[in-house]
Amino acid sequence: MEFWHTVARSGGAWFKKAVPALAAGLVFVLQQTPSETLAHSxxxxxxxxxxxxxxxxxxxxxxxxxxxxxxxxxxxxxxxxxxxxxxxxxxxxxxxxxxxxxxxxxxxxxxxxxxxxxxxxxxxxxxxxxxxxxxxxxxxxxxxxxxxxxxxxxxxxxxxxxx
CATH class of the missing domain: 2.60.40.1890 (PCu(A)C copper chaperone)
Structure with missing residues (x-):
């Protein structure tokens, strides 16, 4: 419960920082060839x-x-x-x-x-x-x-x- 109180007090600042990082990570994964992304299957x-x-x-x-x-x-x-x-x-x-x-x-x-x-x-x-x-x-x-x-x-x- 404490986590959600901290999120509410921050006004979503953590969310604004996390979204660009997650988007950059997703773009990186999508740019990899299948053999690089699925190297072990x-x-x-x-x-x-x-x-x-x-x-x-x-x-x-x-x-x-x-x-x-x-x-x-x-x-x-x-x-x-x-x-x-x-x-x-x-x-x-x-x-x-x-x-x-x-x-x-x-x-x-x-x-x-x-x-x-x-x-x-x-x-x-x-x-x-x-x-x-x-x-x-x-x-x-x-x-x-x-x-x-x-x-x-x-x-x-x-x-x-x-x-």
């Missing part, structure tokens, strides 16, 4: 990929995991059938369940059912890492959706996907 026809990220490498893990959301907005099922990256010798789909690790041939993308690549379910696993990768680094990953095509994405190495 991607689209390939009906397939949308959100912010994808990798956890920092752990000692003795033998690779790094990639997580993030994928949504098939189409009316037919699609599949993520492969992936590759210049930083890894091998990229596969891994599933962890109750402490057991298994490998998948593909990740099913049902229409309008989001898939969250996560540590406790299916995710992408890179092994044979060619270079040192640390928190704050980024690298390219190419997602292969079979007949739908391939989609290059930028992977950011961070804790919990929260840059």
């Amino acid at each position: 991607y689209k390939l026809d009906d397939i949308a990929v959100g912010h994808v990220w990798a956890s920092p490498p752990e000692e003795g893990a033998g690779g790094i995991a990639v997580y993030g959301p994928i949504l098939n907005r189409g009316d037919k099922s699609a599949r993520l059938v492969g992936a590759s990256s210049p930083v890894a010798e091998e990229v596969r789909f891994r599933i962890s369940k109750d402490g057991d690790v298994g490998w998948l041939e593909y990740i099913e993308l049902r229409p309008n059912k989001p898939v969250s690549l996560a540590a406790w379910r299916e995710h992408i696993w890179l092994s044979g890492i060619r270079d040192s990768i640390e928190r704050g680094d980024s690298f390219e990953l190419i997602l292969d959706f079979g007949d739908a095509g391939k989609l290059p994405v930028k992977i950011v190495v961070e804790d919990e996907g929260g840059h």
